[in-house]
Each structure stands twice: as structure tokens, then as C-alpha cells.
Amino acid sequence: MRSAExxxxxxxxxxxxTFMEQGYAKASMQKLTKATGLHPGSIYCAFGSKKGLFLEAVNHYHEQKRMAFSQLFTTDKPVLASLSLFIDNTVQECMQNTCAKVCLLTxxxxxxxxxxxxxxxVLADNLKQLENALAKQIEKAQQQGEAILPDNALSLARFFTMGIYGMRTYAFTHPNxxxxxxxxxxxxRSITTD
Structure with a gap:
């Protein structure tokens, strides 16, 4: 049998x-076939199951977020300026999407x-990777003398991640x-010394 291209x-x-709009449970195979243009057999052949498709979709989402993060923090801007842009981007995402589509991970x-x-x-690992990436940036900011708290960088990164995902969750019901x-x-402000 020839695999579908x-x-x-x-x-x-x-x-x-589809998973963002419907959630995992409500994203039926019928909805997924309509969204992807693939027949159920092609989905099972390519991804093994609905769960396999979901896990690959999560990895796809994570890769998009990782690339966007890298672009924000590979400039010559101070880390605090990049963190501010990261927050601004989060707010924009929350406002551009309906509350049901704010964030696949959330x-x-x-x-x-x-x-x-x-x-x-898998979801926890994606969050851990974000925490670690943020910790590296916060540590860099501390070493460069930016106005950031001298606390443990990973602890600050975890707090920052909690705040970002708290904002995303809040936006489900308060997209203001x-x-x-x-x-x-x-x-x-909560992670800076100014």
C-alpha cells in the first residue's frame, strides 16, 4: 500500500x-479529517492514532514557540527589553484569538x-524547556548588570512562566x-530591582 503524500x-x-479550538476530547476524528484534509486511514497510517496526531501537534506548537522565543532573545536588546516584548506578544496572542484558542498548552x-x-x-516537558530557556536569559541579564533580582535564575524563570501561563488562563474568561x-x-516589575 502506497503511503499518502x-x-x-x-x-x-x-x-x-483544531485541538486549540475543540480541546483534545472534543476534537473528533471527523473534525480532524475535515481540518487536515486527510482520510482517517491516512491519519492512522501517518500518526498511529488521534493521540499520536495530538502529540505531534503539541511538538509542532512547541517548536513554533521555541523559534519565536529564540528570535526575541537573539537580538542585541537587553534581556529585560526582550522579556517585555515576550509579555507584549503574549498579550497580543490572547487578544488575536478567541479565548478557546489562546494556547494549546494551557x-x-x-x-x-x-x-x-x-x-x-510531554506538556510538562515543554513548560520545563521554557523555564530553562528563560533561566538562561535571566542569568545572562544578572551577569550583565541589568536591573533584575539577584535571586536564583531558575526560580525567577519558574515564577515568570507561572505568570505568563496565568495570564493565558485568565484570558480565557477575561480577554481584556x-x-x-x-x-x-x-x-x-516583580522580577526587577527598579
């Missing part, structure tokens, strides 16, 4: 959008927690730009 990235992007963590250890571990911007400013 398709643009894997496009399929994962469309599946990712939605999935809230829905799947305790139900599927493999999925929970002014409130989210104030929350972001407060988050940044």
Missing part, C-alpha cells in the same frame, strides 16, 4: 488549530491533567487587553 507541517498546523493542561500521563509528561497589559507590567 501530504504536507506534514500544514497537516500539523491544521490539527493544532488548554491541554487544563483538560488532560491526570487523565493521560504520557500527554501530561488593558487588564492583561497591566498584569504583564506587574509580572515584569
Amino acid at each position: 501530504f504536507d506534514r507541517s500544514e497537516v500539523l498546523q491544521n490539527a493544532m488549530q 488548554r491541554s493542561l487544563n483538560e488532560i491533567e491526570g487523565q493521560d500521563p504520557e500527554i501530561a509528561n 487587553k488593558a487588564i492583561l497589559e497591566e498584569m504583564g507590567k506587574q509580572l515584569l
Whole structure:
């Protein structure tokens, strides 16, 4: 049997959008086939199962976020300026999408927690990678004498991550730009010495 040819990235992007809009449980195979343009057999052949498609969609989402993060922090800007842009981007994402599509990780963590250890571990690992990337940037800022608290960089990164995902969760029911911007400013103030 010849395998179907398709643009894997496009399929994962469309599946990712469906999982963001519907959640894991409500993203039926019928909805996923409509979104991806693949027949159920092609999805099973390429991804093994709905769960396999979901895990690849999560990895696709994570890779997009990792690339965006890298672009923010590979400039000559001070780290604090990049952290501020990171917050601004989070607010913009919350406002550009409906509350149901703010963040695949946020939605999935809230829905799947305790139900599927493999999925929970993948989601937790994605958050841990963000924490570690933030910790490296915070440590760099501390070494360069930026106005950031001298606390343990990983602890500050965990607090910052909690704040970012708290904002995303808050946006589910309160998609108010002014409130989210104030929350972001407060988050940044909470890790600085000014």
C-alpha cells in the first residue's frame, strides 16, 4: 500500500488549530479529517492514532514557540527589553484569538491533567524547556548588570512562566487587553530591582 503524500507541517498546523479550538476530547476524528484534509486511514497510517496526531501537534506548537522565543532573545536588546516584548506578544496572542484558542498548552493542561500521563509528561516537558530557556536569559541579564533580582535564575524563570501561563488562563474568561497589559507590567516589575 502506497503511503499518502501530504504536507506534514500544514497537516500539523491544521490539527493544532483544531485541538486549540475543540480541546483534545472534543476534537473528533471527523473534525480532524475535515481540518487536515486527510482520510482517517491516512491519519492512522501517518500518526498511529488521534493521540499520536495530538502529540505531534503539541511538538509542532512547541517548536513554533521555541523559534519565536529564540528570535526575541537573539537580538542585541537587553534581556529585560526582550522579556517585555515576550509579555507584549503574549498579550497580543490572547487578544488575536478567541479565548478557546489562546494556547494549546494551557488548554491541554487544563483538560488532560491526570487523565493521560504520557500527554501530561510531554506538556510538562515543554513548560520545563521554557523555564530553562528563560533561566538562561535571566542569568545572562544578572551577569550583565541589568536591573533584575539577584535571586536564583531558575526560580525567577519558574515564577515568570507561572505568570505568563496565568495570564493565558485568565484570558480565557477575561480577554481584556488593558487588564492583561497591566498584569504583564506587574509580572515584569516583580522580577526587577527598579
